[in-house]
Amino acid sequence: MSKDIKISAKGVDVFYGDTHAIKNVNVDIEDKAVTAFIGPSGCGKSTFLRCINRMNDTIDICRVTGDILLENEDIYAKSVDPVQLRARVGMVFQKPNPFPKSIYDNVAYGPTIHGLAKNKSELDEIVEQSLRRAAIWDEVKDRLHQPGTGLSGGQQQRLCIGRAIATAPEVLLMDEPCSALDPIATAQVEELIDELRASYTVVIVTHSMQQAARVSQKTAFFHLGEVVEYGDTDKIFTNPEDSRTESYITGRIG
Amino acid sequence: MTDKEHIVSAFDRDLAAVQTLIMKMGGMVETAISDAARALELRDVELAEQVRKNDKQIDALEEQVASEVARIIATRSPTAGDLRTVLTVLKISGNLERMGDYAKNLGKRTSVLSEMPAINGSGGALRRMVQLVSLMLKDALDAYIQRDVALAEDVRRRDGDVDQMYNALFREFLTHMMEDPRNITACMHLHFIAKNVERMGDHVTSISEQVIYLVTGGLPEEDRDKQDKTSIDSALGKV
Numbered sequence: 032m033s034k035d036i037k038i039s040a041k042g043v044d045v046f047y048g049d050t051h052a053i054k055n056v057n058v059d060i061e062d063k064a065v066t067a068f069i070g071p072s073g074c075g076k077s078t079f080l081r082c083i084n085r086m087n088d089t090i091d092i093c094r095v096t097g098d099i100l101l102e103n104e105d106i107y108a109k110s111v112d113p114v115q116l117r118a119r120v121g122m123v124f125q126k127p128n129p130f131p132k133s134i135y136d137n138v139a140y141g142p143t144i145h146g147l148a149k150n151k152s153e154l155d156e157i158v159e160q161s162l163r164r165a166a167i168w169d170e171v172k173d174r175l176h177q178p179g180t181g182l183s184g185g186q187q188q189r190l191c192i193g194r195a196i197a198t199a200p201e202v203l204l205m206d207e208p209c210s211a212l213d214p215i216a217t218a219q220v221e222e223l224i225d226e227l228r229a230s231y232t233v234v235i236v237t238h239s240m241q242q243a244a245r246v247s248q249k250t251a252f253f254h255l256g257e258v259v260e261y262g263d264t265d266k267i268f269t270n271p272e273d274s275r276t277e278s279y280i281t282g283r284i285g
Numbered sequence: 286m287t288d289k290e291h292i293v294s295a296f297d298r299d300l301a302a303v304q305t306l307i308m309k310m311g312g313m314v315e316t317a318i319s320d321a322a323r324a325l326e327l328r329d330v331e332l333a334e335q336v337r338k339n340d341k342q343i344d345a346l347e348e349q350v351a352s353e354v355a356r357i358i359a360t361r362s363p364t365a366g367d368l369r370t371v372l373t374v375l376k377i378s379g380n381l382e383r384m385g386d387y388a389k390n391l392g393k394r395t396s397v398l399s400e401m402p403a404i405n406g407s408g409g410a411l412r413r414m415v416q417l418v419s420l421m422l423k424d425a426l427d428a429y430i431q432r433d434v435a436l437a438e439d440v441r442r443r444d445g446d447v448d449q450m451y452n453a454l455f456r457e458f459l460t461h462m463m464e465d466p467r468n469i470t471a472c473m474h475l476h477f478i479a480k481n482v483e484r485m486g487d488h489v490t491s492i493s494e495q496v497i498y499l500v501t502g503g504l505p506e507e508d509r510d511k512q513d514k515t516s517i518d519s520a521l522g523k524v
Contacts, residue, residue, distance in 0.1 A: 241362055268364045270502030281367045282296065283289040 070253030081233035121195035127187030128178030165193030185216020
């Protein structure tokens with residue numbers, strides 16, 4: 032059963048000044064599935080992830096060529112407003128980074144600036160739904176007006192996921208979302224990712240091979256700016272095609 | 286498959302150690318089979334007894350392999366070729382353990398058979414069958430060490446010959462029993478021995494298939510020729 036393609040990258044190259052960081056990447060990312068990007072540090076996986084919601088626009092020396100299509104629309108077209116794009120393609124970062132505001136305001140901020148709620152009760156509804164989906168509602172429902180920064184690391188990360196889904200995005204990009212979390216919080220976030228894939232297209236960058244194996248359906252292995260191998264996670268972790276993939280996932284030098 | 290070393294060198298040592306156990310086990314099973322066959326042919330009850338006793342060590346090695354594999358999976362989370370290595374080791378050790386059991390059984394029956402008159406011609410045919418299986422086992426273990434798919438495929442094909450030899454012996458024992466009912470007890474034992482050697486061939490075949498899986502990540506597709514047709518033939522009254 033082949034799924035719909037949500038994001039399609041065709042011949043993508045990225046340069047930081049003279050450095051050729053991403054080389055001719057062609058990847059089709061499935062809708063309502065989790066795709067993992069793995070690879071050694073500096074292989075370009077985060078750089079490529081950041082292309083998908085044009086986060087690299089904020090870096091002056093960064094230049095992106097090739098096409099990235101979100102539902103067949105070129106996200107680098109002149110007509111596309113990056114701010115609107117980022118509402119459709121949300122992002123969760125390595126370190127939980129809640130705004131220095133209340134838990135409620137953290138989640139309400141996005142929907143407010145994008146005008147997604149007509150009144151206070153609609154906004155309340157969005158906040159509750161987002162926090163429920165982020166599997167943190169029960170833990171914070173009685174302290175919504177306390178600062179988000181007062182939560183534990185794992186709770187903060189789930190709050191950030193709640194904040195990311197509050198703008199009703201279609202795609203969620205996650206850049207090492209569990210690297211600052213303990214194993215229990217990591218398991219909770221992984222469980223959440225598995226639930227989220229029913230509603231969103233999730234793309235996750237992770238240094239933990241086991242995490243990629245656990246949460247994703249598709250895996251892309253990046254090496255020196257290229258996608259060496261891209262395919263079903265089951266296949267990549269039991270019988271990869273390329274010896275470089277095998278060397279990396281089995282923990283060998285290469 | 287890649288032959289590069291792991292960054293964590295203890296992982297390499299773990300994998301090497303468990304594969305050494307398999308080779309040790311394989312060597313012991315080879316010895317058990319040839320000793321059992323020799324004991325049968327020479328009516329050497331002492332050697333047969335030795336084979337029976339030695340089987341305990343093979344069983345102990347299988348347990349050791351299983352606990353090592355469990356430890357490697359728990360502590361190293363093997364993937365890809367490493368994962369296939371530990372899965373393969375576990376299955377092969379099971380095959381070898383069963384082969385050891387058959388050799389032990391051969392030893393037991395030798396003790397009984399040595400009390401009875403010999404059946405003409407059966408010794409040589411059984412010996413050739415055992416030699417065939419022993420050579421298959423040696424080649425299967427070599428194929429494992431060398432990661433040699435072609436050799437493993439060859440071993441797999443040769444199991445057809447073992448099946449044919451078993452069919453021939455089956456008919457031969459049947460004839461002896463029909464000729465003289467006093468042969469029945471000995472022929473029954475000899476038949477079980479032939480059947481057990483035929484089963485050993487199946488376990489060697491399974492080992493070869495594990496080698497193919499280890500190297501290619503897939504099992505061979507086409508079914509082997511089924512040469513043991515005694516069950517069908519006897520039902521159809523053809524024997």
